[in-house]
Amino acid sequence: MIRGDAYRLRHSKGFYITEFFLIALVLIAALTETLGTIGVQTEALETFRDDNTIWNAVKAVKLMTIMVSFLIYLILPLFIMTTGFEFSRQSYKNLLSSGMTRSNYFFSKYAVFIVIVFLQFVLYYAAVYLGAGLKNGFGTLTIKFGVKISQTILLQFLFMIAIFSISILVIFITFSTITAIVTTIVFPILIQIIRSIFTKTDWIKYFDFQSAIDGAYFTSMSAHELTMYLTVACSTIIILGLLSIFIFKRKNL
Numbered sequence: 001m002i003r004g005d006a007y008r009l010r011h012s013k014g015f016y017i018t019e020f021f022l023i024a025l026v027l028i029a030a031l032t033e034t035l036g037t038i039g040v041q042t043e044a045l046e047t048f049r050d051d052n053t054i055w056n057a058v059k060a061v062k063l064m065t066i067m068v069s070f071l072i073y074l075i076l077p078l079f080i081m082t083t084g085f086e087f088s089r090q091s092y093k094n095l096l097s098s099g100m101t102r103s104n105y106f107f108s109k110y111a112v113f114i115v116i117v118f119l120q121f122v123l124y125y126a127a128v129y130l131g132a133g134l135k136n137g138f139g140t141l142t143i144k145f146g147v148k149i150s151q152t153i154l155l156q157f158l159f160m161i162a163i164f165s166i167s168i169l170v171i172f173i174t175f176s177t178i179t180a181i182v183t184t185i186v187f188p189i190l191i192q193i194i195r196s197i198f199t200k201t202d203w204i205k206y207f208d209f210q211s212a213i214d215g216a217y218f219t220s221m222s223a224h225e226l227t228m229y230l231t232v233a234c235s236t237i238i239i240l241g242l243l244s245i246f247i248f249k250r251k252n253l
Contacts, residue, residue, distance in 0.1 A: 057133030065217035084177040
């Protein structure tokens with residue numbers, strides 16, 4: 001299963017087109033020193049846009065953490081090519097009837113997806129660092145920056161998996177790639193809308209994974225807030241993962 005998904009990606013034009021768009025988006029933003037975001041724009045973003053200092057590699061990596069939520073939409077096609085491939089063609093029945101257990105099928109798909117997300121993060125930040133570095137210099141790498149950016153990327157990775165754990169639940173319940181796509185796009189936007197309406201309800205922000213992704217580097221979190229974000233994200237991943245496999249194992253094919 002894992003080898004099959006890897007082979008399919010390597011021989012898929014869609015995979016290379018998606019990677020091209022990822023690199024192009026990153027390089028255009030880094031080389032033109034332009035920031036953008038999906039969803040609600042903040043005063044902090046406007047401040048960074050007005051910053052006229054040159055982006056060396058280190059500064060570009062810092063600032064481009066604000067745009068990582070774009071990866072949601074660039075990972076989505078890869079999610080469909082791997083996790084959703086058999087569902088879109090109704091071929092999952094053949095695999096399961098050939099002796100593969102549903103648990104093995106589920107965890108194989110989940111493992112492949114986690115690797116894909118990890119590789120997209122690597123490609124994103126590598127393109128930012130090399131693109132800006134070759135144009136304006138690489139800047140000074142400090143231990144403080146290394147620790148901070150490592151923590152940021154780990155948080156962003158965790159929040160990204162949390163978002164797609166909802167998509168995985170939907171696709172294993174409905175067997176519909178279209179429903180999973182719509183859910184992936186709508187859920188983060190819906191949470192932001194709810195958060196903007198219920199401004200006094202503090203706990204909603206911990207489910208706003210998209211905003212948390214973009215603000216992971218520059219947002220100052222207290223120890224309590226960080227713990228809550230980690231708890232909610234990890235709980236979402238674990239609970240929805242267990243729920244997905246529970247429903248999938250009992251669902252009539």
